[in-house]
Amino acid sequence: MSSVNLAEAALAVQHDIHTALGLDLTLQTVLGDPIRAYDHRPTDPAYPYLTYGSIRSEDSSGDAAPQSTHQITLHLWSRYEGRSEVLDLLRRVSDTICDALPQAVVPLYLDVLRAPDGRTFHGLLRLSVTTTEPSQEETTP
Incomplete structure (x- = not known):
């Protein structure tokens, strides 16, 4: 079995998704x-926005x-009256990532719920991304 630098691979996946x-x-x-896509929720965010989980x-x-x-896991946050904006954004984000990434991407699940403040909708999208590293034979001249 070959060894993979997991931190480097995870960083590359996050970079590819953000791009x-x-x-x-x-x-x-x-x-x-x-795009409003953050590692941490901003203090006073403009809605809708996305955070990386x-x-x-x-x-x-x-x-x-x-x-x-x-x-x-990606989190989408919306203050639109109803779930439709979050569901539409979850669909668009999933389609964009699946179409754009060179890696194999599989959406595992999505969930939409009302946040504790009672007026914000919170959407979650969990993706599985499989990356294949070039073998030593492929990289050796």
């Missing part, structure tokens, strides 16, 4: 340009191919 979301013109009309990474290499699998 893909930032280049989507439809998302820019709703989440701004540059947990990322879990594991080495899923086989005998011949180093690979890693990452489960990442």
Whole structure:
């Protein structure tokens, strides 16, 4: 089994996701340009916005191919009256990531709930992203 640098692979996945979301013109009309996507919730955010949640990474290499699998959770926050904006954004974010990333992306689940303040809707999207590292034979001249 081949060893993978999980931190490096996870950082690359997060970078690829952020880049893909930032280049989507439809998302820019709703989440701004540059898009409102944060590691931490801002003090006084403009709605809607996205935050990056947990990322879990594991080495899923086989005998011949180093690979890693990452489960990442994205959070969408909206103050639109109803769930429709969050559901539409979750769909758009999922489609954008699945279409743009060179890695294998599988949406695992989504959830929409009302936040404790009673007026904000909170959407969660969990994705599984599998990356394959080039083998030593492929990188050796």
